[in-house]
Amino acid sequence: MxxxxxxxxxxxxxxxxxxxxxxxxxxxxxxxxxxxxxxxxxxxxxxxxxxxxxxxxxxxxxxxxxxxxxxxxxxxxxxxxxxxxxxxxxxxxxxxxxxxxxxxxxxxxxxxxxxxxxxxxxxxxxxxxxxxxxxxxxxxxxxxxxxxxxxxxxxxxxxxxxxxxxxxxxxxxxxxxxxxxxxxxxxxxxxxxxxxxxxxxxxxxxxxxxxxxxxxxxVADDLQSSKQTASGTVESLAEGVAADVRERDGEGITFVLGPGSTVGAIKDELGFEPSPIGVDVWRDGEVVVRDATEAEILDALGEENVIVVSPIGGQGFVFGRGNPQISPAVIRRCDLRVVASRAKLDDVRALRVDTDDPDLDDELAGWVRVRVGKFETRMMKIV
Structure with missing residues (x-):
């Protein structure tokens, strides 16, 4: 060869x-x-x-x-x-x-x-x-x-x-x-x-x-497919997640809200205009940083932090495609919440991560609960 x-x-x-x-x-x-x-x-x-x-x-x-x-x-x-x-x-x-x-x-x-x-x-x-x-x-x-x-x-x-x-x-x-x-x-x-x-x-x-x-x-199984836009509504999902976030207002919890249309719907439900394909930081009822860089996210983090992200349709990547601002340093300081429409998950066999830190990728691997509706969840495996 x-x-x-x-x-x-x-x-x-x-x-x-x-x-x-x-x-x-x-x-x-x-x-x-x-x-x-x-x-x-x-x-x-x-x-x-x-x-x-x-x-x-x-x-x-x-x-x-x-x-x-x-x-x-x-x-x-x-x-x-x-x-x-x-x-x-x-x-x-x-x-x-x-x-x-x-x-x-x-x-x-x-x-x-x-x-x-x-x-x-x-x-x-x-x-x-x-x-x-x-x-x-x-x-x-x-x-x-x-x-x-x-x-x-x-x-x-x-x-x-x-x-x-x-x-x-x-x-x-x-x-x-x-x-x-x-x-x-x-x-x-x-x-x-x-x-x-x-x-x-x-x-x-x-x-x-x-x-x-x-x-x-x-040709190999490890090749990814092109990105696809999954169909299906996310309104009830966004409503449920936004309600959960608002319940924690006043507790000093920092929410790192990733890019994409699914999390964008959550941002809309929270009452602010999402930054274009950017990462926004929310705490206690207001946007702390809009369209944040990695450094700005790290500066905004507190004692308790939560990342909310949605996998890319057709590929299943949670981290490593389109959201590098959410770096390994950020991920290690946060709890992870994955959200996705049922239609999006139907298009992927498993979730994936590619954070630039192989040890972190290994730590993230395994079963994760994905929010798919106002109350419903589905178990998916990060491979």
Missing amino acids: HVGIAVNPVAGMGGRVGLKGTDGKVAEAVERGAEPRAPDRARRMLDRLAAVAPDATVSVAADPMGESAVRDAGFDPVSVVDPFGGETPDPTATTAAHTAAAVRAFADVDDGGADVGDEASDGDEPAAADPVDLVLFVGGDGTASDVAAALEGTDVPMLGVPAGVKVYSSVFAVSPEDAAEVAASFSRTERREVMDIDEDAYREGEVHPELRGVAHVP
Whole structure:
């Protein structure tokens, strides 16, 4: 097996600082104190890959797009693709063009001097090794779109290690470790959709996924499906949860109310306008922080805290997709309440978490009571 590895070092940086994405917002994310997420996700995937496929042949993009991480995991890459023309840029200076140039080299694609390659390497195409059997990339939907475009017209499959804020495409594994397992064991591929959304519209609360491509993807149970919007009413659910929250007003309990339409209905029932796809903090009858960042949530927490979240329809993720502001540090200080419509739960086999903290993921695993109505609950398992 020959794997080509490319890491988008800025993927997901905007999440915990409340930007809902990083496309065009890297500088602002840095100003807000954002920390890189993708390198750690890459290391987790590579550590597992080294364990399950130690003899794998690896090509990799030059630093800051993965070379050091590959070597640290114990692999001696057969090819280091340099899309930077011999320079080593600051990670925040990497672009979609660099990703595309590296992927084309992995697949041994001759672009005939296309602009994207020239932009990435000042006119010199990166050196290509033998074509890879799989492109394994670390990033989000924007990175997936770049990889798919670079592989267009080839049969080379792609698989994503999820590191972005939004992950709508069905080309990603559930976790970094799962990506390594799939890469090491897949025997067939199928065509899957690459989706992305307009992040500016997303920040305003409008979610309009657009098809950006169709790619060959390894087939395995650990691949997630695209996000789907579940049908069904949440009015009675919202009424019941809001009533419970109001009963605790005056007790100093801090409620961290996650994003999404289901929890948004609870916010409406509490009498305030939800922040667009953001996290709001409520205590003693009023909004303490609206559209909060991770740091603002941590500052607002008290002695007793409760997170209210709803899983993503079609995927079942409770944490790790679309709500990175609710970080491991926040989760560890809160009790968890999961809410969902019956229709949403009918679309998922199990709930999932991907918090960036494997120990916390293990702690959260197991059976959890999900509120599905004004009074009704259903038991679901977090796997």
